[in-house]
Amino acid sequence: MKRLAIFAPVFLLLSGCSGNWGWYVVDPTTANGWSNLQFMVTGAYYTILLSVTAITISIIVGLLVALPGISEKRGWRAFNRGYVEVVRAVPILVLILWVYYGLPTLTGITLSVFWAGVLALALSDSAFQAEIFRAGIQSIDKGQYEAAQSVSLNYRDTMRYVILPQAIRRILPALGNQLVYMLKMSSLVSVIGMQELTRKANVLVVVEYRPLEIYTILVLEYLVLILIVSAGVRWLERRMSSSEA
Amino acid sequence: MNDTPSKPEAVISMRKVSKFFGAFQALKDVSIDVHLGERVVVCGPSGSGKSTLIRCINRLEAHEKGEIVVDGITLTSDPESLEKIRGNVGMVFQQFNLFPHLTVLENLTLGPRRVLGLSEEDAKSRAMTYLERVQIPDQANKFPRQLSGGQQQRVAIARSLCMEPRILLFDEPTSALDPEMIAEVLDVMTELASTGMTMIVVTHEMGFARKVADTMVFMDQGEIVEVGPPEEVFTAPKSQRFAKFLKQILNH
Numbered sequence: 095m096k097r098l099a100i101f102a103p104v105f106l107l108l109s110g111c112s113g114n115w116g117w118y119v120v121d122p123t124t125a126n127g128w129s130n131l132q133f134m135v136t137g138a139y140y141t142i143l144l145s146v147t148a149i150t151i152s153i154i155v156g157l158l159v160a161l162p163g164i165s166e167k168r169g170w171r172a173f174n175r176g177y178v179e180v181v182r183a184v185p186i187l188v189l190i191l192w193v194y195y196g197l198p199t200l201t202g203i204t205l206s207v208f209w210a211g212v213l214a215l216a217l218s219d220s221a222f223q224a225e226i227f228r229a230g231i232q233s234i235d236k237g238q239y240e241a242a243q244s245v246s247l248n249y250r251d252t253m254r255y256v257i258l259p260q261a262i263r264r265i266l267p268a269l270g271n272q273l274v275y276m277l278k279m280s281s282l283v284s285v286i287g288m289q290e291l292t293r294k295a296n297v298l299v300v301v302e303y304r305p306l307e308i309y310t311i312l313v314l315e316y317l318v319l320i321l322i323v324s325a326g327v328r329w330l331e332r333r334m335s336s337s338e339a
Numbered sequence: 340m341n342d343t344p345s346k347p348e349a350v351i352s353m354r355k356v357s358k359f360f361g362a363f364q365a366l367k368d369v370s371i372d373v374h375l376g377e378r379v380v381v382c383g384p385s386g387s388g389k390s391t392l393i394r395c396i397n398r399l400e401a402h403e404k405g406e407i408v409v410d411g412i413t414l415t416s417d418p419e420s421l422e423k424i425r426g427n428v429g430m431v432f433q434q435f436n437l438f439p440h441l442t443v444l445e446n447l448t449l450g451p452r453r454v455l456g457l458s459e460e461d462a463k464s465r466a467m468t469y470l471e472r473v474q475i476p477d478q479a480n481k482f483p484r485q486l487s488g489g490q491q492q493r494v495a496i497a498r499s500l501c502m503e504p505r506i507l508l509f510d511e512p513t514s515a516l517d518p519e520m521i522a523e524v525l526d527v528m529t530e531l532a533s534t535g536m537t538m539i540v541v542t543h544e545m546g547f548a549r550k551v552a553d554t555m556v557f558m559d560q561g562e563i564v565e566v567g568p569p570e571e572v573f574t575a576p577k578s579q580r581f582a583k584f585l586k587q588i589l590n591h
Binding site: 237238242243244246248251256 | 495
């Protein structure tokens, strides 16, 4: 009953549009529909695991690439620019294919579908993270560095205790953006066979032959995931700014 | 300058120091000695190089020519000797530069814990000692933003003191303050001077200078134009430029 209460309004709304809808494939009141829905939703596990793993790595790599970008040494800055420009220029889908099919030939190491996906997503995102961190760090007033220097803090402690905590607060909305972006881009890993949301939907479409209904559910799945992430980021922003008020 | 045998060793010695910002020369062959326990007040029109002078002492600015020796260590870009010097030289800034994401107490304990290796409790008790000294122990758990400008500047002074430096530099410490808050900061500085701390203060507060300074330094266009005890230079300025400057800032 509860299932029906949740899904019925959505179906009714969508059925109101013209077209030949066949909601029975995902009708939670029938055994087949319910198992189809379960099949689709379980894809969220890999979508989330893939995205969270990839963004964790890309944030670390992004920070490590951002730091040379604010160096006074030209060589370091050139490294930062080179990395950002090259990595940013490769389409994610191409990178996924290259890492999964190309890298094993090059290195002799075969990556699992999951790790190939993580590597490609993280690499691609790290260039954007590097730019976000660079902007965040550069937005911090010069006086903060000087104050840190005047109490004799070294570079690492200055970054760790003074600059980064302030920079991260400022770039939190941008980091939230990237997580949303990552959740959506993870759908591309379906092309190498990752059993995440999009792949599961594709599989079901082949069996049931009702792309319209199944892909509509897929859209809703991403929507729900991303709304949750947005709410989480906003909560985090509020919490962090209140400690500073 | 003023090297009389009765004075103790110089803790800061600048010899023919020059500093350029692009084509602009901010310091022109500046030489000065500051002795242990000496209180030096530096004044001069804006752009005269007085801030640059003291910022060179803890190498927030790197000088291009000449020699600066602080506490027996010659200033170079070597990070190790730099760290040693900065541990002995505190600085108070015009814009306070407190760490806004940390509480007052955390602002004070960060340096002692990370640099001096104090335990959390030791750092806290030291911080409270100095907060009492600047008369705001009750603000310890607030964030800088919740304090008035005068209170923030006193926190900044306490933060410097927590490192127990031998020398304190003040870069226009009251210039960003509302008039009613200047006194509370100057009081703290006056009290500090009475403890024998070596201080170099860039300020236009001539009342403070008269009361506290052992040595007045007047700078103009990157040069030290006049040096001497305040009672001498105020009553009988030797240079025309200083006389004119004094007239300008005292006539309002």
